[in-house]
Amino acid sequence: MQTQHSQTSQTQASAEAALFGPREAELNLLHALKKNVEMGKQALDHILKKTGQEEFRALLLRHYESFEHMAVRLTERLTELGETPKNTGFWSEFMLKNGINMNTFMDDSLSRLAELLIKGNNMGVTDINRELNHCPDGLDPKTKELAEEIVALEQEQINELKRYL
Numbered sequence: 001m002q003t004q005h006s007q008t009s010q011t012q013a014s015a016e017a018a019l020f021g022p023r024e025a026e027l028n029l030l031h032a033l034k035k036n037v038e039m040g041k042q043a044l045d046h047i048l049k050k051t052g053q054e055e056f057r058a059l060l061l062r063h064y065e066s067f068e069h070m071a072v073r074l075t076e077r078l079t080e081l082g083e084t085p086k087n088t089g090f091w092s093e094f095m096l097k098n099g100i101n102m103n104t105f106m107d108d109s110l111s112r113l114a115e116l117l118i119k120g121n122n123m124g125v126t127d128i129n130r131e132l133n134h135c136p137d138g139l140d141p142k143t144k145e146l147a148e149e150i151v152a153l154e155q156e157q158i159n160e161l162k163r164y165l
Contacts, residue, residue: 022136026143027078031086032131033147034074036124038088039096040067040154043120046100050108056164060117063157070150077146114164121154121161128154 044064051057078085103116128151132144 022138023081025135026140027081027083029131029135029139029147030074030078030081030083030143033128033150034071034078034085035088035092036127037067037070037074037150039092040120040124041071042088042093042096043100043117046097047113047117050100050104051110051113053110056110056113059160063117063160066153066157070146070153073146077142110164114161118158118161118165121158124154125151125158 041064044060044067048057048060048064051060075085100116104112128147132139132147135144
């Protein structure tokens, strides 16, 4: 079953590469990575407003700076390829903020805030791995390295947030 799923994913990735071409697949990945880090920054910004605990705030600010650094690198890579980075969009930002507000309405404890951030990081890791699995062979090593760095960054953030659960 696992092999069949892998073959299906590879076939789907090959079909997308044939349809869009390797360059378009790489650009789609870069835009998805950029959206991922921008959404992470927005979530952190919104959650920072909900806590006054200094140690937790310092951790979140460090996470924000890491995402900001990755956003700059992704913008540079997109520019290098002749692309203009896309904005996350009003609707995505609106849904993110409302989701955080709804999920913290009754409980805005450090544990709850950490849990929400961990869930967001897990979604980010899942989305990036899905995008990577749909990229054709021969993905530019620079782009693949950026994706892998973001996955590692998000996993590190999850581990740092676990102590607040």
